[in-house]
Amino acid sequence: MNWQTTTANLFARLTIKQMMRRDVSVPSMRRAIGALERLFPRRPADCEVGRDHPLPDCEAEWVRPRELPADRVLLHFPGGAYVVRFPNLERALVGRICHAAHARGRIVFYRLAPEHPFPAGHDDGVAAYRQLLDLDIAPGRIFLSGMSAGGGLALGVLLAIRDRGWPLPAGAIAMSPLTNLTETHQGASRVTNARSDAVLSLAHGHQLRDMYVGGNAELYGHPYVSPVFGDYHDVPPVLFQVGSTEVMLDDSRQAAERIRATGGSAEVEIWEGMPHGWQAMPFLPDGTLAVERIADFMRMHAP
Amino acid sequence: MSKSRPPRAAGETRTAQAFMARLRLDHARLSRVLRELEVQRTRLDTEPDEARAVLGEALHYLVEYLHGHHHPREDLLYARLAPLRADLGEELRELGREHDGGARRARQLVAALRRLPPAGPAGRGSERFARDLRAYVDETRQHMRREERAIFYAGVEPWLSEADWQAVSAAAMPDDPLGDAAHLRRHYPHLAAALALPVRDVSSAVQPADDVSARQARAMAALREGADELVETYGELLHEGLDLLRANVETLWGAPSPLGAVGALPEVSRRSYQFAARCIALPSRVALGCASRMLSPFGATAAPGDTKE
Numbered sequence: 095m096n097w098q099t100t101t102a103n104l105f106a107r108l109t110i111k112q113m114m115r116r117d118v119s120v121p122s123m124r125r126a127i128g129a130l131e132r133l134f135p136r137r138p139a140d141c142e143v144g145r146d147h148p149l150p151d152c153e154a155e156w157v158r159p160r161e162l163p164a165d166r167v168l169l170h171f172p173g174g175a176y177v178v179r180f181p182n183l184e185r186a187l188v189g190r191i192c193h194a195a196h197a198r199g200r201i202v203f204y205r206l207a208p209e210h211p212f213p214a215g216h217d218d219g220v221a222a223y224r225q226l227l228d229l230d231i232a233p234g235r236i237f238l239s240g241m242s243a244g245g246g247l248a249l250g251v252l253l254a255i256r257d258r259g260w261p262l263p264a265g266a267i268a269m270s271p272l273t274n275l276t277e278t279h280q281g282a283s284r285v286t287n288a289r290s291d292a293v294l295s296l297a298h299g300h301q302l303r304d305m306y307v308g309g310n311a312e313l314y315g316h317p318y319v320s321p322v323f324g325d326y327h328d329v330p331p332v333l334f335q336v337g338s339t340e341v342m343l344d345d346s347r348q349a350a351e352r353i354r355a356t357g358g359s360a361e362v363e364i365w366e367g368m369p370h371g372w373q374a375m376p377f378l379p380d381g382t383l384a385v386e387r388i389a390d391f392m393r394m395h396a397p
Numbered sequence: 398m399s400k401s402r403p404p405r406a407a408g409e410t411r412t413a414q415a416f417m418a419r420l421r422l423d424h425a426r427l428s429r430v431l432r433e434l435e436v437q438r439t440r441l442d443t444e445p446d447e448a449r450a451v452l453g454e455a456l457h458y459l460v461e462y463l464h465g466h467h468h469p470r471e472d473l474l475y476a477r478l479a480p481l482r483a484d485l486g487e488e489l490r491e492l493g494r495e496h497d498g499g500a501r502r503a504r505q506l507v508a509a510l511r512r513l514p515p516a517g518p519a520g521r522g523s524e525r526f527a528r529d530l531r532a533y534v535d536e537t538r539q540h541m542r543r544e545e546r547a548i549f550y551a552g553v554e555p556w557l558s559e560a561d562w563q564a565v566s567a568a569a570m571p572d573d574p575l576g577d578a579a580h581l582r583r584h585y586p587h588l589a590a591a592l593a594l595p596v597r598d599v600s601s602a603v604q605p606a607d608d609v610s611a612r613q614a615r616a617m618a619a620l621r622e623g624a625d626e627l628v629e630t631y632g633e634l635l636h637e638g639l640d641l642l643r644a645n646v647e648t649l650w651g652a653p654s655p656l657g658a659v660g661a662l663p664e665v666s667r668r669s670y671q672f673a674a675r676c677i678a679l680p681s682r683v684a685l686g687c688a689s690r691m692l693s694p695f696g697a698t699a700a701p702g703d704t705k706e
Contacts, residue, residue: 104628107625107628107629107632108628108631108632108635109632111629111632112629112632112633112635112636115633116636162546163545163546163550163551163552165550194542196542196545196546196550289622289625289626289629290621290622290625292625338598347596350595350596354595360595361594361595361596361597362595362596362597363597363598363599364596364597364598364599365598365599366598366599383435383599384599386538387432387435387599389428390428390429390431390432390538391428391432393424393425393428394425394426394428394429395425396425397418397421397422397424397425
């Protein structure tokens, strides 16, 4: 492991993981993340951020690389356990992917729990895709993507698009996605990687998932909430990227197995020792490489 | 001629579209191979036989198809485009130079792969090859991106006449082996198998060959785990310390009078001593637990796989 990754892991272990272990009160988490976010620029380098084509129920932004043909579209859902978000970090990530893939990004700042439990955020994602179709963007040029909880949301939205019979996108990219909100994962990486994961602590995981479903436990197994239980016939290819030491390693593995078992196509990249969300950290060599590989995946499926 | 000149009317013909679509498709498939080169590069020392077999076929594909057919076809297009688009002149010349340099590097890599010393820890020597391979992948990616930005998605089609497009399309172009799964399996069996793998382990670093015993590996894993736990323990103490500092300041600041603040000192001291005790006890406990886990593989009965002692 290189020194940049070691440093990032150390920093995350001393800050974000401690915060998640000690306190998951939403206001304090949002306050702390707001302070952390000030470390990152509001606008990604060499990109224009636009707020045209607003969505009815949530905010959304376009990230357009300057002076670059951008004929693919990346519909991106930010992470943050469905209760918080890192807008500056996500904008920067989308900007880097768009540069590498000659794409423009559409970031959907879907409504967050606990104020807006499921299906509010999911519906925002589906509405954002519909809007792209209504804007006459060819579905074969669209990719869904998401980080962490946003990755799970992207898969749920993908299933919903297929269920509605709409034209399907070219593919989906799930970065360390949260795909399983039930208890069936006990004993897997959620337990075995609890110590090695430098970023996430699931000490208060139950509280967070309760917030997302508004206390309705029956929803945990719903495929739009836990896409690991979805039926993926006819869906386009999905790329998973996950760190080998993450608690959510098995979320990717199992979701990919499920996709393949139900007729879809999925590949999983397991990145040695990478912390949760490393793709968004441009100072990590593996962050840059991961973005390059996402761009290659987009080229492969939308030449 | 410059970019400001109105494009020719013939532009968007089927010939032009088919030609450009083929070039874009080649890049998409090239992306797959570049991703595979990266993965195999990191396995040169850990799974040398498999990695070398895949790399050999991938490089052969690149020499034969990418440098042998795809780039010459692009060169034909650039030669027609150059007199019409003076604004692209330097870019086109640079792209041409990169075609020549890339082909040379790919052939050098093929030769270097053949010259690699025997596989295994005793025969390590693949570092330079791995470095050169990475540089080749990076440069090919950058080249591909520049080409796409300047030409592939920049709407150059209207600048050439139908006759131009017919002429550049007339050059013989074999089918891309990557576009035919059966052909790929027959002629590039290792590459085909690698590309079809659903799960890949990825790292930017070359993975070192594992020449330690299983027991040593378990002890090292325990050490890493212990170090992580120790960092988290200190992190926890750091945050506790900050909380304590805040509480003590509030206690003293909130006292109704200086005498009241003096009266609060015993409480402040008690909390501080308790915290100091935790600062000593907690890391010590973690360190002892880590040492015990590190030593346990050597105290236990040999497990299967512990052959290299």
